Amino acid sequence: MNESLESRSNGAYDVVVLGAGPVGQNVADHARAAGLTVAVVERELVGGECSYWACVPSKALLRPVVAVADAQRVDGARQAVTGRLDTAQVFARRDRYVTDWDDTGQAEWVKSIGADLFRGHGRIDGPRRVIVTRDDGARHTLTARHAVAIATGSRPVLPDIPGINEARPWTNRHGTDSSTVPARLAIVGGGGVGVEMATLWQGLGSQVTLLARRSLLPRMEPFAGEFIARGLTQAGADVRIGVRVTALRRPDPAGPVTLTLDDGGELEADDVMFATGRAPHTDDLGLDTVGLTPGSWLDVDTTCLVRGVEGDWLYALGDVNHRALLTHQGKYQARTAGDAIGARAAGLPLDDAPWGDHATTADQHAVPQVFFTDPEAGAVGLSAEEAARAGRRTKVVDLDLSAAQGANLYADGYQGHARMVVDLDREILLGVTFVGYGISELLHSATIAVAGEVPLKRLRHAVACFPTVSEIWLFLLAAYHRK
Template sequence: MGKSPETSRTGQDARTDLPYDVVVVGAGPVGQNVAERARAGGLSVAVLERELVGGECSYWACVPSKALLRPVLAVADARKVDGAREAVSGKISTDGVFGRRDRYVTDWDDTGQADWVRGIGADLLRGDARLDGARRVVVRTADGGETVLTARHGVALCTGSDAVVPDLPGLAEARPWTNREATDSRTVPGRLVVVGGGGVGVEMATAWQGLGSRVTLLARRPLLPRMEPFVGEMVADGLKDGGVDVRIGVSVTALHRPDPDGPVDVVLDDGTRLEADEILFATGRSPRTTAVGLETVGLTPGSWLDVDETCAVRGVDGSWLYAVGDINQHALLTHQGKYQARIVGDAIAARAAGEPLDTAPWGAHATTADRHAVPQIFFTDPEAAAVGLSAEEATRAGHRVRAVDVDFATVPGALLHADGYRGRARLVVDLDRETLLGATFVGPGVSELLHSATIAVVGEVPVPRLRHAVSCFPTVSEIWLYLLKAYRG
């Protein structure tokens, strides 16, 4: 293992050369999973982090956003049930919600996660890391010291992505929110404009409207455009029912905030203007690869990285450089990055041991799910969950398919979630193989249905066999029974 990883001599001339089997750049969930699997394979590992150990997901994305959303959704769920809605009175306690959020992000203290990294036997180094040619990484610490690490078997870049904010007139003076400000704010803006109809946009619109903001959601395209069309329509209806002003087909052209403590004037391309206390841009992500030394290995700084089925970067000889998680652009989702990371850690260990790799579809060292079975959930009201291909995607890919739709109102188990339950489900069936290519669910509580669909897609379970998977009565999982009945006709 390395020596004194979190201490170094100070000064510009301080350089320490440390050899490791694997160097992991980025200590978020993705980097942690690479490190854990590489350590399980008997390799020495250094993990490098410039911010908080735990990364974006733990402190400014998945964890705090869900912590903010759950109280909002819990109250909304109660209001959908006769007898319970009468017990819901008063407003949500924002102090209670923010306190809950702060507990789940451990008050932005990464001590526990840093201890976990050390606990698996990896060394943790803090500072800005960048490649310095093949198998070399330089870490510059806050005191100006430098440590040079060499990797015998692999360098895994797990640096994640940054929010994209469009270059608009008045942007600097407007001081817009990104996902970071939207999840760590300790005050509720009276009026919030959310720009973007993807996952961050719809979830943050849901959360802040529920916490007391008057939210306007602006999107150029229908909401959640990568899912089945009915998903965005139902989520838009849910947002409107909750009081959000949803405007589709509009863009922001300029911003004005002449008084730093005053409101933001938002100018739209249709000529209208909005006044808001804060504006959140949820308009996409860019790879965090600008300052990691890609140019030293013949790659373009700031680019998404093209990888093979083991996440080894194409265009770099020797299969030593890996790009894992957001920066390979396969699926910008924490759980999908962790899936890649486990495969990468195992692949590095196998290559180090001289063992052959199993890169066949669904093999131990192939990220096959990135192309065929990516699950995603958005915790709006109603929830939206999907895995695999939509009907349009499957058709474009050349499959002969049939889409089967069922309304959740037909399912007796829906009574456990809401009176007048509104929801919809779809299966996309490959007619030639009679297996599932995709599944989509919209409605209260549907997130817990998704893993069964994921197993069916990944396992390529024949649709006739699924008839023998009996759903418990009365639960919403009975939707499977109704979907299969609809497929049989």
């Protein structure tokens, strides 16, 4: 498509945004709403990792897997499930949601808000200056009167082990854009990407072996990973905890890959996927021209201004600031920072006190996350261990989710668990964790309670509808008050 590459003849804008994923789009939108001129630079597809290789395609692929599993947990519906998933239709559904990796619609959206889209690699060239190099070698120089916002995301990191290049491993990208189901798939890594991909590919017909050095979902409450491991095992996956891959072999590019494990054993698979960490896309952004280290995570203040750069002009949003590698949290930062950029440009005072309009307070206190496994796992705020390390005086309340009659109606033999961590001094929630079927739609109520610091005395007046899974709130609050 034809982007408006020369609509500003001198290349001067109020704001230049590096990265046109959801985070970059949100900061651009809020800066435009403040009346500022905006240039958006993108080197790949407009819409970014989330739209084409992460959140959107993975959930599009996972939904049919979990929908069938949900049906099989309900008498009457179970008997109607008579065959396997139609993988061709599952992949076609994914393709629709990623618009066949065509970013025309999202590029048009950027244009519709009045921002100019520049395709190419953007590189900072000193304070408030960005040089964009297109694939054909053409270069455009952009200058920013008020702000440059880095929203370039992150990339998967492959471990430095013998045979890694020969093995040609998958990362999250091939895990979501592949349309071929391997007979045997080894997945290395027990974090969110690893457990979702294990759920997905086991459901599509692969024999999945999931290898994790520690527990699954190690940053969540321990019971979350235990439930996920049990669910994957019941689905037919081989889950191995406390195992490390030390080497790989794939002498025949068309043949299987052999994984050597630190317990002395070996594992053969048709493909191997690594989900073992990410690094920021900051290695070739010209950070050295403003006194920063290329390839580093960027340290920011509460308005997402990068620390160590003079002049209050460089912002870092989303994955690159390493606060929470979650699309929704990056979009929250982008909205907040976009408003702060507008206020600074207009000479208005900043409301950057905790929970203010220009403060990303939720990054420290109320980060929600959901993993679309079977069962699902979701949490917001602090875990019991994190609260204890912070020196908070707490009471931890645990309940089986089947205490809510709505859960049992949702699935015969419902399996799930709920935990809330209460600050005893203030009687507010510090954190909540759910694991169970369909709990992703339950988590926002917990997020509101934690972010809003709703007193438990008031929270008891939030009446849950009968019979829903959310009735678990009534039982959690009753358990807290029970001496």
